[in-house]
Amino acid sequence: MIKNTAAQMSAALEKGETTSVELTKLHLDRIAAIDPQVKAFLHVDGDNALKQAAAVDADRASGKKLGPLAGIPLALKDVLAQEGVPTTAGSKILQGWKPPYDSTVVAKLKAAGVVILGKTNMDEFAMGSSTENSGYGPTFNPWDLTRTPGGSSGGSAAAVSAFEAPLAIGSDTGGSIRQPAALTGIVGVRPTYGAVSRYGLIAYSSSLDQVGPFGRTVLDTAMLHEVIAGHDPKDATSINAAVPAVVAAAKLGDVKGLKIGVIKQLQGDGYQSGVLARFNESLDILASLGAKIVQVDCPSFEYALAAYYLIAPSECSSNLARFDAMRYGLRTGDSDGASAESVMNATREAGFGREVKRRIILGTYALSSGYYDAYYGSAQKIRTLIIEDYKKAFTQADVLVSPTSPITAFKIGEKSEDPMAMYLADVATIPVNLAGICGMSLPAGLAEEDNLPVGFQIMAPAMQDQRLYQVGAALEAALVSKWGGYLISNAPALGGAK
Amino acid sequence: MALSYDDVMAKYEPVLGLEVHVELNTESKMFCSCSTTFGGEPNTQTCPVCLALPGALPVVNAKAIESTIKIGLALNCKIAPHSRFARKNYFYPDMPKNFQISQYDEPICFDGFVDVEIDTDEGPKQFRIEIERVHMEEDTGKSLHVGGATGRIHGAEYSLLDYNRAGIPLVEIVTKIVPGTGKYAPEVAKAYVAELRDILRGLKVSDVKMEQGSLRCDANVSLRLIGSDVLGTRSETKNVNSLRSVERAIRGEMIRHAELLNEGKKVKQETRHFQEDTGLTRSGRSKEQAEDYRYFPEPDLVPVAPAASWIEELRAQQPERPSLRRKRLKEQWAVPDKEMAAMINADALDIVEETVLLGADPTKARTWWLGEISRIANEKEVALTDLTISPKDVAEIVALVAAGELTDKLARQVVEGVIAGEGAPSEVVAKRGIKVVNDDGALMAAIEKVCAEQSETADKVRNGHLPAAGALIGAVMKETKGQADAARVRELLLKHLGQG
Numbered sequence: 002m003i004k005n006t007a008a009q010m011s012a013a014l015e016k017g018e019t020t021s022v023e024l025t026k027l028h029l030d031r032i033a034a035i036d037p038q039v040k041a042f043l044h045v046d047g048d049n050a051l052k053q054a055a056a057v058d059a060d061r062a063s064g065k066k067l068g069p070l071a072g073i074p075l076a077l078k079d080v081l082a083q084e085g086v087p088t089t090a091g092s093k094i095l096q097g098w099k100p101p102y103d104s105t106v107v108a109k110l111k112a113a114g115v116v117i118l119g120k121t122n123m124d125e126f127a128m129g130s131s132t133e134n135s136g137y138g139p140t141f142n143p144w145d146l147t148r149t150p151g152g153s154s155g156g157s158a159a160a161v162s163a164f165e166a167p168l169a170i171g172s173d174t175g176g177s178i179r180q181p182a183a184l185t186g187i188v189g190v191r192p193t194y195g196a197v198s199r200y201g202l203i204a205y206s207s208s209l210d211q212v213g214p215f216g217r218t219v220l221d222t223a224m225l226h227e228v229i230a231g232h233d234p235k236d237a238t239s240i241n242a243a244v245p246a247v248v249a250a251a252k253l254g255d256v257k258g259l260k261i262g263v264i265k266q267l268q269g270d271g272y273q274s275g276v277l278a279r280f281n282e283s284l285d286i287l288a289s290l291g292a293k294i295v296q297v298d299c300p301s302f303e304y305a306l307a308a309y310y311l312i313a314p315s316e317c318s319s320n321l322a323r324f325d326a327m328r329y330g331l332r333t334g335d336s337d338g339a340s341a342e343s344v345m346n347a348t349r350e351a352g353f354g355r356e357v358k359r360r361i362i363l364g365t366y367a368l369s370s371g372y373y374d375a376y377y378g379s380a381q382k383i384r385t386l387i388i389e390d391y392k393k394a395f396t397q398a399d400v401l402v403s404p405t406s407p408i409t410a411f412k413i414g415e416k417s418e419d420p421m422a423m424y425l426a427d428v429a430t431i432p433v434n435l436a437g438i439c440g441m442s443l444p445a446g447l448a449e450e451d452n453l454p455v456g457f458q459i460m461a462p463a464m465q466d467q468r469l470y471q472v473g474a475a476l477e478a479a480l481v482s483k484w485g486g487y488l489i490s491n492a493p494a495l496g497g498a499k
Numbered sequence: 500m501a502l503s504y505d506d507v508m509a510k511y512e513p514v515l516g517l518e519v520h521v522e523l524n525t526e527s528k529m530f531c532s533c534s535t536t537f538g539g540e541p542n543t544q545t546c547p548v549c550l551a552l553p554g555a556l557p558v559v560n561a562k563a564i565e566s567t568i569k570i571g572l573a574l575n576c577k578i579a580p581h582s583r584f585a586r587k588n589y590f591y592p593d594m595p596k597n598f599q600i601s602q603y604d605e606p607i608c609f610d611g612f613v614d615v616e617i618d619t620d621e622g623p624k625q626f627r628i629e630i631e632r633v634h635m636e637e638d639t640g641k642s643l644h645v646g647g648a649t650g651r652i653h654g655a656e657y658s659l660l661d662y663n664r665a666g667i668p669l670v671e672i673v674t675k676i677v678p679g680t681g682k683y684a685p686e687v688a689k690a691y692v693a694e695l696r697d698i699l700r701g702l703k704v705s706d707v708k709m710e711q712g713s714l715r716c717d718a719n720v721s722l723r724l725i726g727s728d729v730l731g732t733r734s735e736t737k738n739v740n741s742l743r744s745v746e747r748a749i750r751g752e753m754i755r756h757a758e759l760l761n762e763g764k765k766v767k768q769e770t771r772h773f774q775e776d777t778g779l780t781r782s783g784r785s786k787e788q789a790e791d792y793r794y795f796p797e798p799d800l801v802p803v804a805p806a807a808s809w810i811e812e813l814r815a816q817q818p819e820r821p822s823l824r825r826k827r828l829k830e831q832w833a834v835p836d837k838e839m840a841a842m843i844n845a846d847a848l849d850i851v852e853e854t855v856l857l858g859a860d861p862t863k864a865r866t867w868w869l870g871e872i873s874r875i876a877n878e879k880e881v882a883l884t885d886l887t888i889s890p891k892d893v894a895e896i897v898a899l900v901a902a903g904e905l906t907d908k909l910a911r912q913v914v915e916g917v918i919a920g921e922g923a924p925s926e927v928v929a930k931r932g933i934k935v936v937n938d939d940g941a942l943m944a945a946i947e948k949v950c951a952e953q954s955e956t957a958d959k960v961r962n963g964h965l966p967a968a969g970a971l972i973g974a975v976m977k978e979t980k981g982q983a984d985a986a987r988v989r990e991l992l993l994k995h996l997g998q999g
C-alpha cells in the first residue's frame with residue numbers, strides 16, 4: 002500500500018478499502034523501520050498524526066464531504082511553523098522552539114485533512130544543496146545511502162523517495178525542491194513566486210523563497226499544489242488571483258502543438274554525460290508526442306549564480322538578525338553581568354552553523370555602505386536582465402526545459418569543503434527563482450554511468466504553473482510506459498516496501 | 500564662563516533642523532492587527548508579527564498610509580505615486596526583528612512647507628519651515644532598566660522588555676535646514692512644533708501628546724559665524740517632551756555650542772538628551788562614526804502606490820488649517836492681538852472654542868479659562884485640560900452669572916468647587932449653599948447694622964466723602980458672606996446715607 006501513489010490511496014480511502022489511521026500507521030511503521038538509516042525526519046509527530054487521521058476517518062464515516070487528500074499522510078519540511086510542534090529550520094539556534102501559531106500552508110493542509118507525519122531534515126535555514134548543512138546531521142539518499150539526497154529540502158525528498166510518505170512539502174529558494182527531487186527520482190515543483198503563502202515559512206531570502214509540493218507522480222504533486230496554493234492576506238507578496246488548474250492539466254498531459262524551448266546556456270560543460278543523455282532522450286519523446294522543440298538563448302543566465310549569491314545572503318543577513326536570544330530559541334553566555342550584546346554574540350556564535358555564518362557575513366558586506374551599488378545593486382540589475390531573457394524566451398516557446406541538476410546525487414562529504422562546487426549544483430535551477438517564475442523537476446531515468454536518477458526541468462511563466470503539469474504529465478506517461486512502472490518503484494537501496 | 504544669549508547672538512547665527520516623530524492613532528499597529536492602546540500590561544499587545552517570531556510577515560496597515568498622506572497634504576508636500584519600505588538594520592533588544600521597517604530613498608511625501616508666525620520686536624513675523632520628507636516607520640518596544648542609579652542601561656542589574664509599543668505606526672516629519680531665524684530660533688522651533696501639533700490634531704491622525712511620547716521632537720542645532728555660509732557641526736537633542744522644552748533645549752544648545760566655539764573647542768556631532776529639570780542636555784551616543792544601517796528595499800512588502808484619485812479625495816477632505824482657524828476665531832470673537840497670543844500660548848484655543856460652542860460669551864469664556872482657571876492650573880502645575888473642570892462647566896457658570904444667579908466672586912467659589920471635584924456647577928451651588936442675596940430687605944438690615952457699628956465712617960460718607968463708602972461696602976459683603984451683589988449694595992448704601 003505505501004508504494005501506491007497518493008491518488009491511489011485517495012481512491013482506496015474513498016472506497017473504504019482502507020482508513021487514514023491504517024495508512025498513517027503503515028507509514029509510521031515504515032519510518033520506524035528505515036528512518037534510522039535515511040534520517041529524513043527531525044521530528045516524528047506520531048500521536049498527533051494518528052489523532053488527525055482518526056478525525057478524518059470519523060468525518061468520512063459521518064458522510065462529510067472531504068477533499069481528495071483528506072487522510073493522506075505527508076512529510077513537512079522543518080522550515081514551516083506548526084503550532085505546538087518543534088520547528089527548527091535545521092538550526093541549533095531554534096532547538097526546542099515550538100511555534101504558537103500555524104503557517105498558512107500548515108493551516109491549509111490541516112483544513113484539507115492532510116495528515117502531517119512530522120518535520121523533515123534540511124540544510125540549516127535552507128542554505129545548502131545536500132542537507133549536510135543541517136545542525137542535526139545529514140539525510141541519506143535512499144537510492145544510495147553513501148550519497149546526499151540534495152537539498153535544502155533533502156529530508157522531504159528522501160521521505161517521499163523512501164516511501165516514508167507519499168507527499169511532502171519543501172521550499173525552494175534557489176532549487177531546494179527541484180534539485181533534491183531530481184537526485185531522489187521524484188517530482189518536485191517550485192510554484193510561481195507569490196502563489197503559495199510564505200506566512201510561517203522561516204525566511205531565508207524573502208524575495209526568492211517559495212513553498213512547494215513533492216510527490217512521486219505529476220498528478221500527486223498537482224493535487225498537493227492545489228491544496229497549498231492561493232491568496233493569503235497575511236503575505237503582502239501573495240498573488241491575488243485564482244490558482245492555476247494544475248490538477249486538470251496533470252490529467253490532460255498533452256503536448257501536441259506546444260513549443261518547448263531548450264535553454265542553450267543550461268547544458269554542455271559541467272553537465273554529466275548521463276544527465277545530458279537522459280535529457281535528450283526526454284526531448285525526443287516530447288517531439289514524438291507532437292511538441293515542437295526550439296533552441297532559446299538566455300545570455301544573462303551566465304551571471305545568475307553570482308547574482309543569487311549576493312541577493313540571497315543580503316536578505317538572509319537581515320532575516321536572520323531576529324535570532325538574538327531575546328525572545329525564543331537558544332540562549333548562551335547569559336551569566337551574571339553579561340550584557341545583552343554579549344549574550345547575542347555568544348548565542349549566534351554557538352547557534353549558527355558555518356554555511357549560515359558565511360552567508361550572513363557575505364550579505365552584511367554586500368549591503369554595507371560603499372559596497373551596496375557594486376554588489377547588491379549590480380545583482381538586482383542582473384535579476385532584471387534574467388527576467389528580460391525569460392520574457393523573450395517565452396515569446397518563442399510555451400515552456401522552457403533543461404536538466405534540473407548538472408550532476409546526479411553526489412557522495413556525502415564530497416563537496417562540503419568546497420562551497421563553490423556545492424553552489425554549482427543549483428546553476429540550472431536558480432534563474433527561475435531570480436525571475437519569480439515556476440519550475441518542475443520530474444524523473445527522466447537513470448544515468449548510465451552511476452545508475453542514479455536524473456531530473457528533467459520544465460519552466461513556465463508566472464502563474465502559468467498548469468503548463469508544467471501538462472507537459473510533465475505527458476512526458477511522465479511516456480517514460481512510465483517505457484520503464485514499465487514509476488522510476489521510484491525500482492529504487493535499489495531500500496526495497497522491501499509493500 | 501557662562502555666556503548670555505545676547506553674547507551668542509552677537510557673534511553667531513543658529514541653523515536648525517527638526518525631526519518630529521508622530522505616533523499615529525490607528526487602532527492597530529503598522530504591520531499587524533495588534534491593538535495600539537497606550538498603557539496595557541507589558542507584552543499583552545503582541546503577536547507573531549510584532550514579536551518577530553520565525554516565519555511571521557508584515558502587512559501594511561492601509562489606515563496608516565491614509566493618515567500619512569493626510570499629513571503630507573496638510574504640510575503642502577508632494578505625494579509620491581510610488582514609494583517603498585526599506586529595512587534599517589541594527590541590533591537592539593527592544594527591536595524584535597533587529598531591523599526597523601522604515602522608508603529610505605523613496606518616502607511617501609516630500610517637498611512641503613509650514614508657515615509659522617511669532618511675535619518679534621518688530622511685531623508679528625512669518626517664517627517658512629521647509630519640509631524635506633514625511634515618511635512611515637514602526638516604533639520600537641521599550642526597555643526598562645532595573646537596578647543602578649540612573650534608570651539607564653549602564654549600571655543596571657537587568658533589563659525588562661515590553662513589546663506593546665513595537666510596531667506602532669510612526670510618521671517622521673523632517674525639515675530641511677532652517678537658517679535665518681536669528682535670535683528667534685528657539686521661538687520659531689517652538690511655534691513650528693506647536694503648528695505641527697495643531698495640524699495633526701485637526702487631522703485627527705494622532706493624540707499628539709508630547710508627555711506620553713505620541714509626539715516626539717529631535718532638535719538639530721548648529722552655529723556658524725554671522726556672515727559665514729559654512730554650516731557648523733550639529734548636535735541632535737532627543738527627549739524633548741514639551742513645547743517649552745523645545746524652546747529651552749535649543750536655547751541651551753546654542754549657548755553650549757557658543758561656549759565651546761569661543762574656547763576654541765569643537766562641537767561633537769552627537770546625540771544629546773534633554774534634561775527637563777536642569778534645562779541642559781547630556782551627551783548620548785557619539786555619532787562621529789556614522790552607523791551603517793545597511794538599508795535595502797523591504798522584500799516582504801510591495802511598493803506603496805496610492806491612486807491619484809484617492810489622493811485627491813483626501814485632499815478634498817482636508818480640514819481648515821490651524822492658522823486660518825486662528826484668524827477666523829480672532830475675528831469672530833473680536834480678540835485683541837495680545838489676548839489672542841496669550842490664548843495660543845496657553846494652548847487654550849480648543850477649550851475656549853468648545854466653551855463658546857456651548858453658548859458662552861467668547862470674552863467671558865476666554866477670561867475664565869485664561870484667568871482664574873489658568874491660575875489654579877499653574878498652582879497645581881498641570882495643563883488646563885487636566886483639570887476636572889470642563890467647557891460645559893464653564894459655559895454653565897457663565898450662564899449663571901449672566902442670569903444674575905452668581906456674582907463674579909461667587910462664581911470663583913463655584914469654579915474652585917468644580918475643580919475640587921464637588922460636582923457640576925449647579926451641584927456646587929447647592930452643596931455650598933451659594934446664592935446671591937438680592938433681597939433688598941436683607942441687604943438694608945446689613946447696611947443699617949454696619950452703619951451703626953461704624954458710625955464715624957458712615958458720617959464721612961454722609962458728608963460727601965464717597966471713597967469712605969468702600970470700607971462699609973466691604974463690611975456689608977462680609978456680613979452677607981459674599982453672597983450679595985456688590986453693585987446693589989453700593990447703590991442701597993449711598994441712598995441710605997443720603998448720597999444716592
Ligand SMILES: [Zn+2]
Nearest residue numbers: 531533546549
Ligand atoms: Zn502584533
